[in-house]
Amino acid sequence: MATKKSLVAAVAALTLFGGYVAVAQMPTPDPKMNFFVTSVPIGDGGNLGGLAGADAHCQSLATAVGAGKRTWHAYLSTQARPGKPAVNARDRIGKGPWYNFKGEVIAPDLAHLHGDTMELARLGNNLNKLTGLTEKGETVPGLYDYSDARDNFWWYAKTTPYSNRHEMLTGSQPDGTAFTDENDHTCDNWTSNKDAAPQPAGGRGAIGPGPGRPNAQIGFPDRNGGGNGSWNSSHGTRGCSQESLPGTHGVGMFYCFAIN
Amino acid sequence: MMTKPHARIAIVCVSLLASCLVLARPGGLAQQAPPAAQGAQPAPAGRGGGRGGAEPSPSGMSFFVTSVGLGKGGDLGGLAGADAHCQALAAAVGAGNRTWHAYLSTQARPGQPAVNARDRIGTGPWYNYSFAQLGQPQNAIISQNLAELHGDTLVQAQRGSNMYKQNARTEKAEVIHGIGDMPPIEHEILTGSQTDGRAFTDSADHTCNNWTSSGPGSAQVGHSDRIGNANHSWNSSNATTGCSQAALESTGGAGLFYCFAIN
Secondary structure, three states, X not given: OHHHHHHXXXXXXXXXXXXXXXXXXXXXXXXXXXEEEOOOOOOOOOXXXXXXXXXXXXXXXXXXXXXXXXXXXXXXXXXXXXXXXXXXHXXXXXXXXXXXXXXXXXXXXXXXXXXXXXHHHHHOOOOOOOOOOEOOOOEOOOOOOOOOXXXXXXXXXXXXXXXXXXXXXOOEOOOOOEOOOOOOOEHHHHOOOOOOOOOOOOOOOOOOOOOOOOOEOEEOOOOOOOOOOXXXXXXXXXXXXXXXXXXXOEEEEEEEEEOO | OOHHHHHHHHHHHHHHHHHHHHHOOOOEHHHOOOOOOOOOOOOHHHOOOOOOOOOOOHHXXXXXXXXXXXXXXXXXXXXXXXXXXXXXXXXXXXXOOOOEEEOOOEOOEOOEOOXXXXXXXXXXXXXXXXXXXXXXXXXXXXXXXXXXXXXXXHHHHHHOOOOOOOOOEEOOOOEOOOOOOOOOOOOEEEOOEOOOOOEOOOOOOOEHHHHOOOOXXXXXXXXXXXXXXXXXXXXXXXXXXXXXXXXXXXXXXEEEEEEEEOO
């Protein structure tokens, strides 16, 4: 009898074990997931193929984890051009509430997400290091995660998935709208992979916008960096090439929201 | 004797299952064969040896979170007791030459006006005791001034300050354990303040009876890790369930508070 009991226990454990392996290999997002951080960049710097290319990246990453039935949009603004009005990131993402991979709420609505009133802005939304997950449920490495001087270089970041990469392209102001000045804040509306000048040795070119400077505004899902905690509008980049983005700890990832 | 091998198989299977549960935690990019973790609390003295310039030091510090509370819940001995605690902790690490005040509000009482935490802490800029991540080697900045710290304009409020988990350090340069860290979690920091850094004006208790109660009452707290209660507030996220030490600990607090040097 004792033998039989042990066998039963072993079989039960094996069954459970087998079942869990399947889960471990394919973590599935909560059915409510309608927000994620892209697990990988497109890989051509600030050239995302415009908004359409960025949206398609969101959609394909979502599809790969079984969340493709929703319509996904990238949280990106574009700046006005002759005959073409600006597009505001906040107008592209539906109304919320938005939930992450685990089904945790990021924000109940646009006003909470962006802090549309003084009180909402001071309180802030629920996007943080632990909730700013990719479509695969991964946290995004940031400051203090395996900090290494080489994490300012694409050759290192490319092959080191745990290196600091917490800068999300947004091209937006803190309220989620497009910039209205003459400078580039969107890598030429997400079509440019250029830099103003070759990155100097050490990868430490000038940061931020300026006349003739390809540049993108970024924010942090872990709310750590740039002297402020902005998730969507902390500072600019050193340029728009894939090589220049790690110079401030980004690789060209961005936020995706489902509008339905 | 016959049962033993089977029992062993069962044990092995259960162990495998357990390790699998651990491995299967979604968590990430950071789990893909990273090097030995540096941990969440890099000691400031251990970094930057090759960077030259000024090392961060307690004397360069004008902000810290108390490494320990006073142990009596919300009874801090009033503002005077809390200030003395800040001063003593600072003095113990060689930063007693500054004048330290606790970031705490008190509510109005008959014949006694309210005190706003933001009016007690000088004008900034404030620095912690850790290495700045960017720029010249120096103590890391918390905030430039009162307006940025509290978000006095809409854009300032939306952007926030440099007060974040790894910057909200104790006088010993330790990071306060927050959500997701090893217990005990001590991230609920007493403030008794509204989000703008001012005292509450209603009749409810938000200050453990102006920091004299270790029993009934409640205190408003912020989160040093900026995580909790579905918001991001460092100084006014939620209310405690009581003022005893046990009540504070039951919701992830320890009776810690922020200290700022006014000079």
